Amino acid sequence: xxxxxxxxxxxxxxxxxxxxxxxxxxxxxxxxxxxxxxxxxxxxxxxxxxxxxxxxxxxxxxxxxxxxxxxxxxxxxxxxxxxxxxxxxxxxxxxxxxxxxxxxxxxxxxxxxxxxxxxxxxxxxxxxxxxxxxxxxxxxxxxxxxxxxxxxxxxxxxxxxxxxxxxxxxxxxxxxxxxxxxxxxxxxxxxxxxxxxxxxxxxxxxxxxxxxxxxxxxxxxxxxxxxxxxxxxxxxxxxxxxxxxxxxxxxxxxxxxxxxxxxxxxxxxxxxxxxxxxxxxxxxxxxxxxxxxxxxxxxxxxxxxxxxxxxxxxxxxxxxxxxxxxxxxxxxxxxxxxxxxxxxxxxxxxxxxxxxxxxxxxxxxxxxx
Ligand code: OSB
Ligand code: MG
Numbered sequence: 154x155x156x157x158x159x160x161x162x163x164x165x166x167x168x169x170x171x172x173x174x175x176x177x178x179x180x181x182x183x184x185x186x187x188x189x190x191x192x193x194x195x196x197x198x199x200x201x202x203x204x205x206x207x208x209x210x211x212x213x214x215x216x217x218x219x220x221x222x223x224x225x226x227x228x229x230x231x232x233x234x235x236x237x238x239x240x241x242x243x244x245x246x247x248x249x250x251x252x253x254x255x256x257x258x259x260x261x262x263x264x265x266x267x268x269x270x271x272x273x274x275x276x277x278x279x280x281x282x283x284x285x286x287x288x289x290x291x292x293x294x295x296x297x298x299x300x301x302x303x304x305x306x307x308x309x310x311x312x313x314x315x316x317x318x319x320x321x322x323x324x325x326x327x328x329x330x331x332x333x334x335x336x337x338x339x340x341x342x343x344x345x346x347x348x349x350x351x352x353x354x355x356x357x358x359x360x361x362x363x364x365x366x367x368x369x370x371x372x373x374x375x376x377x378x379x380x381x382x383x384x385x386x387x388x389x390x391x392x393x394x395x396x397x398x399x400x401x402x403x404x405x406x407x408x409x410x411x412x413x414x415x416x417x418x419x420x421x422x423x424x425x426x427x428x429x430x431x432x433x434x435x436x437x438x439x440x441x442x443x444x445x446x447x448x449x450x451x452x453x454x455x456x457x458x459x460x461x462x463x464x465x466x467x468x469x470x471x472x473x474x475x476x477x478x479x480x481x482x483x484x485x486x487x488x489x490x491x492x493x494x495x496x497x498x499x500x501x502x503x504x505x506x507x508x509x510x511x512x513x514x515x516x517x518x519x520x521x522x
Pocket of ligand 1: 341391442
């Protein structure tokens with residue numbers, strides 16, 4: 154695949170609803186999109202790095218400069234046969250996994266288009282539909298939270314994940330369980346707790362949560378394994394898992410029983426598949442995480458979620474939960490059973506809305522071979 158040009162752009166897009174986690178509040182997204190041109194085909198990738206280095210050490214501005222000065226020039230010089238060749242092309246650059254993923258995923262999309270198969274099939278997907286859950290941010294009040302849950306359950310979502318932090322945990326789990334004793338319910342602390350909180354976290358066992366996501370430090374395995382020994386409830390790791398070796402370490406140390414795979418966090422589809430396979434071989438279920446993506450990232454998440462070991466509902470939800478209007482068509486929709494149908498057409502199966510993206514663009518840069 155000869156890449157003729159790489160177009161980088163930053164778009165600014167307000168979220169339909171503000172999203173609050175233990176690390177901060179997001180009301181509007183600044184997003185780096187990359188577009189590859191190759192022999193008459195075009196393919197897009199979305200970088201999931203945030204506006205600030207709060208979820209991980211990457212942010213849109215570091216991703217921009219690394220893409221412009223290191224990654225895009227390497228990709229333009231190379232001649233990858235497909236997405237699987239890209240990690241080798243980027244190997245000299247350490248870290249910057251979200252920046253790498255945007256370009257690598259676009260190459261996989263391009264490969265699927267050129268071979269006239271679906272991206273899901275190219276990745277090794279086997280599911281025709283994927284089970285979907287939602288992640289509900291910290292709310293101004295408990296009443297507001299219960300309303301949100303009601304709306305998402307009515308829409309059919311199969312699992313509710315509650316963002317939590319000290320002071321927004323036990324009482325909300327208690328209230329939600331009282332109203333909905335049977336639903337699949339989990340929580341995500343985004344590293345908001347410390348060792349002094351172990352007894353407190355252990356007290357959540359009574360709420361029968363499906364999992365507790367990343368309760369401790371973003372870069373930790375050891376203390377999560379200490380905590381897991383104290384819990385009935387499964388720990389799920391998100392931030393800590395950067396690659397296949399991390400997944401193996403976490404599984405062997407019993408730091409978690411479930412893994413959240415985010416394709417950006419692990420550096421692209423190649424490593425995401427490697428994490429998926431390592432977990433599958435060891436009987437650890439995975440699910441696909443979300444990073445408030447536009448449709449471009451969202452459809453890549455859908456393709457990844459079609460792999461067999463994505464057996465738990467992911468944070469892959471409809472466009473309308475995030476955006477007044479998405480930048481792809483058709484928009485991503487979820488059935489009344491809480492499922493998204495995996496597209497079978499060539500490539501991602503969705504079309505990018507160029508005019509709308511142009512309107513949202515605040516900076517642009519083209520690099521050519
Ligand atoms: O930890 O899963 C997370 C959003 C931004 C950053 C981190 C996380 C999240 C979410 C939202 O939980 C998931 C989504 O996009 O639906
Ligand atoms: Mg998380």
